[in-house]
Amino acid sequence: MTYCVGLKLDAGIVMLSDTRTNAGMDNIAIYKKTFLFENPGERVISIMTAGSLSVTQTTIARLREAIESPEATETQSIMRAPTMLGVAEIVGDMLARTRLEITEKHKAFDQQASASMILGGQRAGGEMRLFLIYPEGNFIEATNDTPFLQIGEHKYGKPILDRVVRPTTSLPDAQKAVLLSMDSTLRSNLSVGMPLDLTVIERDACRVSAVRRIEANDPGFAAMSIAWSDALRDSFIRIEI
Template structure:
């Protein structure tokens, strides 16, 4: 399992993904789930992947082959499509192609094909756009009402994003938010693990901005994790306690009898 998330803002898009892949409890490896196609001054395309690693790698490999071959009118590549919508359609078609190639194996084991993607970026003068692409190849686009997408083990990191995310957030604030979301997920699910890949794309720059990998001992992430845990405990302690009904007499603390007080003296 994995966890990937991307948040579209007025200022651009922030992406984050974990790198853990588990074939079994004793077979854990690190694979990047973040794939980038960039042509400075023209486009930045970022694809996050979750699901069966063999299947997602097949999709990415076919997309890279299309880029290497230059694309054509019949089958464009991610470096020749004119819009992010066309890029989403191309990835959807590629997913269906992988399903056709492995159809016999998938029919024998339907759970074999498990793949989902988050696509985001900007092409030329088009605005930055964000899509979630399903394993059937269809997709939806982020809006101001729903500015972010998650794939993989997303349930633990969702509540904080739902409460805090706003389109007018600063990029650094959004990056902090996604990392807090990751901290909640890491604490609750062992199938998601460090390192975390983080990428910040700023609107109209048409090149990758800040991109880094946060290891388990990263000073900022450790500070953030501790500060968030402390803040949660402090906030919880400040909440008004639930008022229970009157307790039965046998549960109420009783005062000491005269004999008990004499014994204590």
């Protein structure tokens, strides 16, 4: 499995993904699940992926091919689409098409291939948008009422997000929130693993403001994880029933 979480806040977009991929318990590998596309100042797009690696890799590879093709139209290249909604439609269509093709190959073996994605970004002159793209290619969008979207193993890390994330949350607090949400997931589920990829896109920058790969031995993340555990245990001791 996978855990990816994206936040759309007044101040910008924050996205975090893990990197663990497994085909069975004895076949574990590290694959990047965050993909950035940027024409700085004009548009920025970040895509996080969960699900069958063959589906997500092929989908991303085909999106890249369309970007590089000089003939690709604005309904084919995510770097030419006139709006973020258009980008979501291209990504959704490509995901659904790729999934159908791979599912067709699986049919004889009674297997299914599936994948979902979180897509965030902004085009100059347009609004910042964050979408969750379903395996069927349709999508939903983050709003002020629901400023975060999750894919993969989303349940362990949801309580902390429910409690602290609001549209007014600052970008530093948002990074803290997604890292703590990931920390709870890492502790409780083996199929989610380090390193992590963190992406920050400030509102109206139309470029990637910061990326950070957090390795398994990252001292800052380890310190935060320990401090959070200690804080939870201290709070637990102080609470009265």
